[in-house]
Amino acid sequence: MAIGVLALQGSFNEHIAVLRRLGVKGVEIRKPDQLQSVTSLIIPGGESTTMAKLAEYHNLFPALREFVKMGKPVWGTCAGLIFLADKAIGQKTGGQELIGGLDCVVHRNFFGGQIQSFETELPVPQIAAKEGGPPTFRGVFIRAPGILEVGPDVEVLADIPVPYNNNIDPNPSLGNQEESTAPGERVIVAVKQGNLLGTAFHPELTADTRWHSYFLKMVDEIGGATSSSICAVGEE
Ligand code: GLN
Structure with a gap:
C-alpha cells in the first residue's frame, strides 16, 4: 500500500517517516498527475495560505477536489x-482557496498565535479502543485551528476544553468570531466524515502511531468497499 502525502510545504516528511515506521510507503505529491498514482492522501500541517498559493501555482485544486x-x-x-x-474563517486577507468537502466551519488560528501553541492529553475512546494502547493521545497544537460548526454527517472524534483565553481578534470584518472563547469551553479538534478525516493537532510529531494506523484502516475499509461494490456490479 502507498499513501500520497501532499508535499508542497509543512510537515510532509514527518508524515512519511511515521508511515515508514508502519511499513507503508509515503509518496510525495506535488503535481496533479502524481495524484493518479495513489488512492489516498495525507495533507500535512504547515501554513495554509502558503500551501494554497503553492497548490494554485501547481494547478492542484481541481485534481484535489x-x-x-x-x-x-x-x-x-x-x-x-x-x-x-x-468554510474557514479568521483569514486576514479576505479568504483563500480551500479544497472543501468536509462539512464544517474552521477557525484558522482558533487558539491564538504561535506563542499560544500547547500540548494536551486527548481522550479519543473510539480510536484507543480500535488501536489499543493508552486511553489518551498526546495532542500537539501549533497555532492550531478549531472546528466551530459541523454538519449532520460529521462524526466528532475529539473535543477539548479551551486551555486559556484565546483572545481572538474580535474583528467581524475579517470573518473572525466576535468573541473569544472562555477557558474551559469545549471546541472540536478531530472529525470524520465518510472518506475524510480531520485533526487540528499533529500526530506526526509524536511517537504515537495510532492515528496513522487508524487512517490506514480507513484506507483499507474504503478500498475494500470499492472493490466489493465493483464485484457486486459485475455479478448482476
Ligand atoms: N493556523 C495555521 C494556518 O492557518 C495552521 C497551523 C499548522 O498547520 N500547524 O495555516
Whole structure:
C-alpha cells in the first residue's frame, strides 16, 4: 500500500517517516498527475495560505477536489484540516482557496498565535479502543485551528476544553468570531466524515502511531468497499 502525502510545504516528511515506521510507503505529491498514482492522501500541517498559493501555482485544486469527491480517503492535519473544510474563517486577507468537502466551519488560528501553541492529553475512546494502547493521545497544537460548526454527517472524534483565553481578534470584518472563547469551553479538534478525516493537532510529531494506523484502516475499509461494490456490479 502507498499513501500520497501532499508535499508542497509543512510537515510532509514527518508524515512519511511515521508511515515508514508502519511499513507503508509515503509518496510525495506535488503535481496533479502524481495524484493518479495513489488512492489516498495525507495533507500535512504547515501554513495554509502558503500551501494554497503553492497548490494554485501547481494547478492542484481541481485534481484535489476531484480526489475528495471520488470518495478516496483523505486526512488533513492542522493546515490540512483547514484545507479540507468547506468554510474557514479568521483569514486576514479576505479568504483563500480551500479544497472543501468536509462539512464544517474552521477557525484558522482558533487558539491564538504561535506563542499560544500547547500540548494536551486527548481522550479519543473510539480510536484507543480500535488501536489499543493508552486511553489518551498526546495532542500537539501549533497555532492550531478549531472546528466551530459541523454538519449532520460529521462524526466528532475529539473535543477539548479551551486551555486559556484565546483572545481572538474580535474583528467581524475579517470573518473572525466576535468573541473569544472562555477557558474551559469545549471546541472540536478531530472529525470524520465518510472518506475524510480531520485533526487540528499533529500526530506526526509524536511517537504515537495510532492515528496513522487508524487512517490506514480507513484506507483499507474504503478500498475494500470499492472493490466489493465493483464485484457486486459485475455479478448482476
Ligand atoms: N493556523 C495555521 C494556518 O492557518 C495552521 C497551523 C499548522 O498547520 N500547524 O495555516
